[in-house]
Amino acid sequence: MTARDRNSVRLFVGVDRVAILLYVALTLFGLAAIFSASWNETSDAPLSLDHNYMKQAMWLGLSWVAAIVILLLDSSVWHKFAYYIYGFGILALLSTLAIGTTVNGAKAWIAIGGFRIQPMEFAKIAIAIATARMMSEYSFSLGKIGDLFRLAALLMLPLGIAVLQNDLGSGLVLGSFLFMLYREGLNNWICVPILFIATLFILSFVLTPVTLLVALITVFTLSAAMMMRDKWLLCLKYVASLFLASILLYLVLCVAVGEGVSYYATLFGVTLASLVAVVVYAFRKSLRQLYVIVALFFVSSMIMPTSDIVFSHLKEHQQKRIQSFLGLVSDPAADYNVNKSKEAIGSGGLLGKGYLQGALTRYRLVPERHTDFIFSTIGEELGFVGTLTILLLLAAFILRLMRMGDRQQETFGRVYCYCVASILLFHVLINIGMTIGLMPVMGIPLPFVSYGGSSLFAFTIMVFIAFSLDASTRRELPTYRYI
Amino acid sequence: MNEYGGNRWRIIIPRLLVLIIFGVLILRVGYLQLIDSRYESLAGDNYLRYVVKYPPRGEVFDRNGEYLVQSKICYDLMAVWRDMPRSGVDTLRLLDITGLTLPRLKNALYEARRSPRQGRLVAKYLSAEEKLQLDELNIPGLYTVPRTVRQYPRKIGGNLLGSVGEITDKMLKNSSEYYGIGDYIGTEGLEAAYEEELRGVKGLVLHDLYARDEAHDQIINHPQPGKSIVCTIDARLQAFAEDLMRGKVGAVVAIEPATGEILVMASSPTFDPDELVGRERGNNYMRNLNNPRHPLFNRSVKSKYPPGSTFKLVNGLIGLQEGVLKPNYRYSCHNGYDYGKIHVGCHEHSSPLNLDYAIATSCNAYFCYVFRNILENKKYGSVKDAYDVWCEYVESFGFGRKLESDFLGEGRGYVPDRAFYDKRYHKSWNALTVLSLSIGQGELGCTPLQLANLAATIANRGYYYIPHIVRSIEGQDSLDARFYRKNYTKVDARHFETIVHGMWRGVNVDGTCQGAKLDGWDVCGKTGTAQNPRGEDHSTFVSFAPRNNPKIAIAVYVEHGGFGASMAVPIASLVEEMYLTDSITRPWLVDYVKQKQINYYNAYDRKRQK
Structure with missing residues (x-):
């Protein structure tokens, strides 16, 4: 590092500004959608923290603080403390089994004050860091059976806890690491059978x-x-x-x-x-x-x-959802969410019904319209223009993360970025897929957009670690020019 | 290996995969939003409903501008289950205010629970006070919607004005496409006769189920309020007539001869029209329906009363027109008319007598001679052919057929035709067989409206305007053309003066109806005492006043009222006096009428109890 670099304000130096812009755009888009989905025109105190949108705004502020802290930290801490972070994440997950609260049948939440936190959101960061740490070992090779088993054990432990929590949806996120593993050169002979078995x-x-x-x-x-x-x-x-x-x-x-x-x-x-x-x-x-x-x-x-x-x-409701999705049984209760969501999105048309004008959203006909089904709110009120915008923002963001991974000098950074991209891709595919009837209903939020403080906070930390790793790489590139 | 330190395909394929996934999502969303139009209407089904907006029904005024029928506001109580407190509501208070029973409230709330987001009807016809009490309770999820119902400030003319009720399935099947289930429709009287004018035109809005205010409603058609109607009825006179008829069974009908406007149409017993509005409508209707005196039966236009001696006027006129009777013809009467075994009784009076005195004193024998002369007129060859001619005359006076008034359900009365007698007497009958027709007995039946019309026809000296109850309709220059047409009888105007003189003499000089005399008003009248094999005679009276330029023609019919002079005459006289002078100079006569007991009426009640 040069003296000039050390003395300057490091905060945004080398950070991918396009990615930051995409992040800000997505979170603000999400906040606007949550406001629309939970705003109540008859409320006396529109700025009270009782409202979902105010809670979300508060969490967004906290997230930005966390983001700045992460950018201020030296990016090497993640590599150094990877296994400690992983251990902490596993402990947090285990704690839900003891002191967790049950929401929608999943004992995956911890209530602190008026807020609920889902440790899995944070554990995902830990798992991604630990995975990156393990795969960046000099001797690690995906061709070695022993290393594969170590990696599998690293991933299966939180997956097992998720199954115990009855939170299979979050657990399945780890399946998306296959995407990252493919990038890292996992043998086709393993990829193909896994896909075959899944089919x-x-x-x-x-x-x-x-x-x-x-x-x-x-x-x-x-x-x-x-x-x-x-x-x-x-x-x-x-x-x-x-x-x-x-x-x-x-x-x-x-x-x-x-x-x-x-x-x-x-x-x-x-x-x-x-x-x-x-x-x-x-x-x-x-x-x-x-x-x-x-x-x-x-x-x-x-x-x-x-x-x-x-x-x-x-659980029975999960069975029903899967059966209903596969068309085995017609269960009106299980189909209800998806039907209402499809009606909301379908009725949006090209330009939508206008912000705050979506009838199905306003009248609370779409269940979970501010959390898992936020996409239907956007679809109804802003139409195809809105859904296309959000999809393009998300696609650009994921591709940007993959680009960051590919330009990393270190395996650690590359694996981590691809882990984050995998997780985001999985979330987007499952969440938006379920709102339009392509995927079974799983309790998985849309990153940065859905209501949920811990989710937003965790995703922010997750992507800003990637930004931070990317920034430090770019600062060390000989071709990098200071701005 | 490339600049990023990896296999080329291991970089490209993940990117392709991302693009494919987003491509599929975008295509699917685009298909849903831009191409598949199914969801748009499905989404609308969730919260949009076509709602009919009912216009306020037209109001009805009497001829002096007084309200006969008003629309008043009432409230329906609705419940949205989702908004109601989970902790429950003060059921006792709610029952107290709405007057519901617990099972009905439970049932209503159960219905509301089945469609928790929609407003469901809990109670109908809440008054403004009850609504305020509910507002004070301030239960979330309960709200009221305004509606209009009928109100009758003077509480008169139950049968005349009719009522408004929910349309029945049968009516729905027969009516035009305008009506739908749950619509209200005029069921009787004026409300039914002028339904199309009074109801207005329904509006249609696309209603947003979840927007409690109506600002979000998309108006497709504006409702058009019903037209108000000015009735020909004189409310004060009607109330007075109903008051006089209280405790009696019968009818009073008064017509303005110069226009055919019905001034009074009181059928007794009557009912309070307000009873057939609101929550108790069904109960009150059944109570009236089961009343043995049939208050719901409009005797003014539907009954078939024997006209009795009042019909002598018609026979006299026909005789004059046919030339078989001259005003100065004199016939003798010794307590009746005898021919062979036939005897028609009469009361004591001087004999022989001429036409005007025969009318004044209501001599039966005289009109038996007249009737025989009509039917045995050689001009027509046979009695039966002459009878056909007689029937034509009678029908030209409006008997035996509908008068085509604007009143629905008008009865036609009954005038037996030749075929009827052919059948009954096996074609073997003559003038003597049907002699009782001469004095308005026998098979003859007529409505009080027809009798009043007879009085008006004589008052007009030979023509009548079709009696009607509506004077003007808001936004219309004129009524149906038939109400402006003079309907001439087959009797020439010149023959009427003798009859009128007889009627005048009967009231003012030496007749049966001197009780109807009003100083300075030249009242003319003819009593009738319709013999009745099943009880006391019916008392009837037709009259008009004054003799020249008559202002009112009236017919009164009191079942089992005895002599015409005992019941019908005082009632008609009082109504005429009230109409002509706006005052009552004979309060003792009012008392007499009101306190007159007709014992036979107990039989009505007994009949039913069996």
Whole structure:
């Protein structure tokens, strides 16, 4: 560092001003939307802290103070204290299990005075920092199984606590780290199966077990056939004999045992037995691809029942939301939020009904209109112009964060920026997706826009750490010019 | 590896992914907001409703500008469940104010709970005081909406004015498309007859359910208030006539001969029209409906009373016109008319007598001769053909058919035609068979309105204007053309003077109705005592005054009132005096009328109790 640098006011030197502008625009946009969603024209004291918008404004002020503090701090503290911060975050999460308050079925909140804080919001920062710290170790490699397990353990611990809190939505945010891991060079062979399993998990809700099993067998045999180009006929014979054998066995069992024989069990048993033959065949012919396919099939068939187990452990309202989203059951109560939100957004048109004029918002017909469904308020009152603006602001902000990550000199900073971008992307996708019926309803706020002090505060800290890391990198670039 | 220290694709693919995700979101939002118009109307369904705005109903004045019917404000109590306090409300006080029963209040609140965001009706017809009491309680979620209902300041003319009630399913099916469920419609009398003028035109607004004030309403049609109507009724006279008729069953109808305007139309017993307004409407209506004296039956226009001797006027006129009677024809009468086995009785009077005295003293025999002369006129070949001619004459006086007044539900009375007698007497009948028609008995039936019209026709010497109850309608220069047309009878004007003289003589010289005499007013009249096999005779009287340029023609009919002179004459005379002189010089006569007991009326009540 130069003497000139040390003596100057460091605060905004090197900070990405575009990102700051986007941040300010998003938070003010959010505050305006919250004001519209919670303003009551008959109120006597419009500036009282009883109002949501005043609370939010107060939190926004606090957030800016926190942001300045973070910019004043040396960015290396995050690297140094990463694991302490992580430990503190885990402690905070654990504390909710003991002293937490339950909101919407999730015991994920701590009440302090008149405010409620969701420790998960802050724990996400800690997890991101710790992840970045771990991945920036010199010897760390995503190609090493041991390192992968360490990383998995780091992520699974808070995820497990989130599941215990019954706050699966927040826990799933950690799944978005896959995005960051891909950037960091995670092997395609891991990315693809994870995505495949996720797809399977969702499909297992929709399809009956037998259908799913038949689909799996067909898909895997087809892929085996495609790998071993000259074995088409063999694969066909395999599939045909498999189904023939299973049907025959099923009929025999029906006659012999009588009731209680399911075709699913028969087909599954025959298939597993046939796998032994397939493995022996692969060993003899030295067909390594077949091992992979057999292993994948084995894992997939194991996962199918787990989805049922996981599902049965969900709370009833979560089950309903998922079923309603997948179109399995039509539950008016579960569809209500989404329908009203879609009506509000759809009725906005191009220019909207005007600020403070949204009828569905004003009359409180959209539930959670200032928190999770703030997007519907914007959509109704400001129309497509408003929703497009907010979406473009968010997209620009996320891309900006990714750009910051990519221009980092240190792995720590890059991983951290991508973590933040992943978290934001996940939040935006789930939150806006649910307001327009693309995603199931999960209690996940829209970053910077939704009402919620702890959320805004935590997101501010999260992104300003990234800004701070970016600023220190840029200050050290030889091409950087002081302004 | 590039400048950022990573694989090229590992940088590009995440960015592409971000762009794809936002692209999908933007496309979806754009589709919802710009292309799919379904949600716009769905969103509107949440909070917008078409609400009918009811115009205030037109008011009704009497001929002197006094209010007969006013619109008064009342309030409906509405509840929005969502805004009501969760801790509950002071139910006892609420019941006290609204007059509801607990089960009904519970039911109303249950309904409100089922649609918690909308205002639901809790209680109807709250008075201004009750509304203020509610305002004082200041319960959140409860509010009142103003409405207008009818009010009758003089509490007269229940049957005449009719009432306004919710439209029934049956009426809805038959009525025009204007009406909808829950609309109010005039059900009887004037309210029904001038429904289209009085109701105004409904307005329509697009109402914002959640905006409690009406400022947010989008007006589609403005409601047009109903037109006010000036009635031909003289409220003071009507009240007086109803007062006189109290305790009697019958009707008083008075007409201004020069215009056909109905001055009084009192049917007795009557009811307080205010009873059929508001919360107690249903109960009061049923009570009146079950009253054995049928107060809801408008006797003035719907009954079929035998006209009795008043009908002799018509027969005399027909005889004169046909030339079978001359004013100086004299017939003898010795306690009645005898021909073979037929005997029509009469009272003591000098004999023989000419036409004007026969009218004055109401000689039965004289008119039996006249009637036979009409029907046995050789000119027509047979009695039956002559009877057809007689029927035509009678109908030209307005009997046996509707007068086409503006009063809905007007009865036609009854004049038997030739076919009727052919059937009854197997085609074998002659003038003697139907002789009782000569003195207004037999099958004849007429409404008091027709009798009053007869008086007006004679007063006008041969023509009448169709009686009507409306003088003018706000915003209209004239009424229907039929009310301005002179309707001539088939009897020439020159024949009337003799009859008028007879009527004058009956009142002023030596007749049956000298009780109707008013000094200086030349009252003319004809009594009737309709014989009645089921009890005492009906008392009736038709009259007009003064003899020249008559101002009022009146018919009074009192069921079981005895002689015409005993009940109908004093009532008619008092009403005439009141109308002509604005004063009553015979208070003892008023007392007499009011205190007159008609014993037969107990039979009405007994009949019902069986």
